[in-house]
Amino acid sequence: MNKFIIKKYQLKYLIFSIISGILLALSFQKFNFFFLAWIAFIPLIYSIYKSGLIYSGLCGAVAGIAYSLIAFNWMYVFMLVNTKSVKAALIVAILFWLYQTIYFVLWSLIINIIKNYKKIITTIFAAGLWIVFEYIKNYFLSGFPINLLGYSQSSFTQIIQFADIFGVYGISFVIILINFLLFYWLYNKNKKFLVLAVSISFVLLVYGFIRINQISKINNKDEIKIGVVQPNIAQEKKWRKSLKDEIINTIYTTAQFFKDKNCDVILYPETLLPRMLEQVEEIQTLVKSISEYSDLSLIGGKTVENKNLYNAIFLISQTGNIVDKYKKKHLVLFGEYVPFENFLVKLLEKVNLTDNFAEEVELRVFEFDKYTLGINICSENYYPYLSRELVLKGATLLTTHSNDAWCDGLSYPYQHFVLNIFRAIENRKYLIVASNTGISGVIAPTGKVIKQTKNQEQICFEEIVYANNYITVYDKIGDLFIYLCTVYVILVLLAYGIFRRKKRL
Numbered sequence: 001m002n003k004f005i006i007k008k009y010q011l012k013y014l015i016f017s018i019i020s021g022i023l024l025a026l027s028f029q030k031f032n033f034f035f036l037a038w039i040a041f042i043p044l045i046y047s048i049y050k051s052g053l054i055y056s057g058l059c060g061a062v063a064g065i066a067y068s069l070i071a072f073n074w075m076y077v078f079m080l081v082n083t084k085s086v087k088a089a090l091i092v093a094i095l096f097w098l099y100q101t102i103y104f105v106l107w108s109l110i111i112n113i114i115k116n117y118k119k120i121i122t123t124i125f126a127a128g129l130w131i132v133f134e135y136i137k138n139y140f141l142s143g144f145p146i147n148l149l150g151y152s153q154s155s156f157t158q159i160i161q162f163a164d165i166f167g168v169y170g171i172s173f174v175i176i177l178i179n180f181l182l183f184y185w186l187y188n189k190n191k192k193f194l195v196l197a198v199s200i201s202f203v204l205l206v207y208g209f210i211r212i213n214q215i216s217k218i219n220n221k222d223e224i225k226i227g228v229v230q231p232n233i234a235q236e237k238k239w240r241k242s243l244k245d246e247i248i249n250t251i252y253t254t255a256q257f258f259k260d261k262n263c264d265v266i267l268y269p270e271t272l273l274p275r276m277l278e279q280v281e282e283i284q285t286l287v288k289s290i291s292e293y294s295d296l297s298l299i300g301g302k303t304v305e306n307k308n309l310y311n312a313i314f315l316i317s318q319t320g321n322i323v324d325k326y327k328k329k330h331l332v333l334f335g336e337y338v339p340f341e342n343f344l345v346k347l348l349e350k351v352n353l354t355d356n357f358a359e360e361v362e363l364r365v366f367e368f369d370k371y372t373l374g375i376n377i378c379s380e381n382y383y384p385y386l387s388r389e390l391v392l393k394g395a396t397l398l399t400t401h402s403n404d405a406w407c408d409g410l411s412y413p414y415q416h417f418v419l420n421i422f423r424a425i426e427n428r429k430y431l432i433v434a435s436n437t438g439i440s441g442v443i444a445p446t447g448k449v450i451k452q453t454k455n456q457e458q459i460c461f462e463e464i465v466y467a468n469n470y471i472t473v474y475d476k477i478g479d480l481f482i483y484l485c486t487v488y489v490i491l492v493l494l495a496y497g498i499f500r501r502k503k504r505l
Helices: 002-009 010-024 034-038 043-047 053-071 073-081 086-113 117-143 149-154 163-188 191-215 241-258 282-291 339-350 378-382 384-393 412-427 473-477 480-504
Strands: 222-230 263-267 295-304 308-316 323-328 365-367 373-378 397-402 431-435 440-443 447-451 459-467
Touching: 010 043, 010 053, 010 378, 034 149, 034 163, 034 339, 043 086, 043 117, 043 163, 043 384, 053 086, 073 086, 073 447, 086 117, 117 163, 117 480, 149 163, 149 412, 163 191, 163 412, 163 473, 163 480, 222 241, 222 431, 241 263, 241 282, 241 440, 282 295, 282 308, 295 323, 295 397, 308 373, 373 378, 373 384, 378 384, 378 397, 378 412, 378 440, 384 397, 384 412, 384 473, 397 412, 412 431, 412 440, 412 473
Parallel strands: 222 263, 263 295, 373 397, 397 431
Antiparallel strands: 222 459, 295 308, 308 323, 365 373, 431 440, 440 447
């Protein structure tokens, strides 16, 4: 009876697909078994090749659900902190998990359609289709592109160096490519696919070692002594009026670490200040007292302009004056921006994490002394184009200011931090991260993490970084590779459609 059920309903293919989802989830942070990504898709690909169209879609669905429930387990907590409602948090989390799963389903369905086409063409097609979906995920509904496949390799420094040409999407492309080649080797017992997989990996590793050596010798423009403050203020405390004095005291106390350090720049996290800097004298006094420890301080807070509320980083001089301010350009989904808000608000009453922030239109860099700063606020490091445009506008040093207390203790802070590694490689710039709680750190242009704090710790540190005006191939061509893959995917589908039509005739 059991054999009959397994054979009739092909349950083994669903089990294989679930295994793919689990292996893929484990390749990401904070599990970080990155090597699993290179084989994770093989059970799913096998299931697709052994199944019909509809069942392939089902295999993609169970793989996507298994992956999403593990990799994005923090989404429920993220929304629960926001809404204080189990119902609302569960509904939004389920919608998010299903949204992530849709891409697995579509990919599986389309691969099933062309699975009998020429193997090399299909392999390249599958890799191209995957990153086209990743690109859509990056920007659709403002985007929530945590855990693009390439991000799983953040610890594999040598293999990710060609992101300075193709960006993180190039890493994702190669991972799918290798998975397919290994599948064909195992499925068809043809060693040429194994040889091709090994050859591609070898070439990329050689490129990685060469580039690490070259980038380490970049003519760094200026030496800069930076300081970073990670105050570790719990999310439930941040905006409670009764705890304002406690937060001010925490900020002041932690900043004392830099009293005799003579830093050039000190970085503080996003939305650190508990009240409006430009409106509250007590906050102005705090900022003036801590800004004297460096030539420039970058402090997160809120600002109002033309009745619009912005998430901002204030640039503060050593005398405590506001030199300038950067206002966040790309808002985070469900944190500062809610898709279909009218519908969701009626359904769930409250789904937004914070106040309704406005979106800045202009992307700016900030010149100070002998270097130019390119600033990202929290989720802006999701989007490669922002850092790239900052560099093209002249940024010689990149910073990220975040607050990951929403998902403290879960995998999100780790998943968020590694995005900075890829922004550093894509643009070959030093990148400094200041997080309220979560992970702060300093990343070299090679992607090497020079300094990394622990999650959920209160800490300050100093480090030496260097500004440079190096421009990468990725800076010059941007996401051209994605556009080429899109064209290739469309052409293959058209060609396959014509081939099938002729075959039927």
